[in-house]
Amino acid sequence: MGKYKIAIVNSSSFGQVFPEHWQQLTHFGSVDRFMVDPQITGADLAQKLHGYNIIIASVTPDFKADFFDHKDELYLISRHGIGYNNIDLKAAQRHGTQVTIVPPLVERNAVAENVLTNLMAIVRQTARAAQRVQADKYEERAQFMGREFTGKTFGVIGCGNIGSRVVELFHIFSDRILINDPQPQVSPQWWQQHAYVQSVTLNDLLQQADFISLNASLNDTDWHLINQTTLTQVKPGAYFVNHARGALIDEAAMLNALHKGIVAGYAADTMEKEPVRADHPFLKEPHCLITPHTSAYTYECLHGMGEKCVADVQNLVEHQPLTRELTHLLNVK
Secondary structure, three states: OOOOEEEEOOOOOOOOOOOHHHHHHOOEEEEEEEEHHHHHHHHHHHHHOOOOOOEOOOOOOOOHHHHHOOOOOEEEEEOOOOOOEOHHEEEHHOOOOEOOOOOHHHHHHHHHHHHHHEEEEEEEOHHHHHHHHHOHHHHHHHHOOOOOOOOOOEEEOOOOHHHHHHEEEEEEEOEEEEEEEEOOEEEEHHHOOOOEEEEEHHHHHHHHOOEEOOOOOOOOOOOOOOOOOOHHHHOOOOOEEOOOOOOHHHHHHHHHHHHHHHHEEEEEOOOOOOOOOOOOOHHOOEEEEOOOOOOOOOOHHHHHHHHHHHHHHHHHHOOOOOOOOOOOOOOOO
């Protein structure tokens, strides 16, 4: 066994679906799993992970400056996912810790396809209708009216790795696709191949789109991007789906918009605070569909994610360069 101590933190899937990934890590050292409070302080997290010099990290908890200030020697944080949101990269650099993520294309199809799945489910009220059958209430089926997608206007907020794939899937139903993104992370070739896409202001998108997908990355400018003010611009009866970051929406404002009928339905695979508990008001709202951050949970995607994390550890141990992410512009078809 190698000399390294490896911690798997808050990932319930790494090494579970594909146990060979866990086994491969044992060639480099001891491996332990930690499930911690997502709100744990940096100092407490550092104490709990004392002695561990490699971390494979989920979307929680936060690895902020106070964590690195208290942590003993840490060589690597390999994110079992595609975002850096919960890691202070500057603090990591100051303390000599390398940080890597899964290449975005690994999750592209899985997340985008789940956007479409959950949007269709909330629009057609699939889960509620199925529950009525289970409750022996088959005759109540007329309550579960939905909308058709064909010919409608679709809006995509954030046109990067996943947002661009959502655009492509929406094109199955319509040529009327609007995007809002100050800096779309796609190549000129992608624009040429998808000339039907219109780039518009946020207000124009909200006012025109029947179905809106949130696919933006979370930063200081788009925290609670969808809020009480922006929701006043929404086309009445629009549906939202959020599989990016929970904090892109103000949850209280969205709940109010649902109650007033401004928004017809909201589907989300990511929430501002996770894990989501059973008393969350969205779970009592019949026009909400909340899933437990499972957009990446396909066999193909999880295998690719696990392979990347194992490769990160192996490259570190063998003193090889670590690949942090893909190129800036995506040459996706």
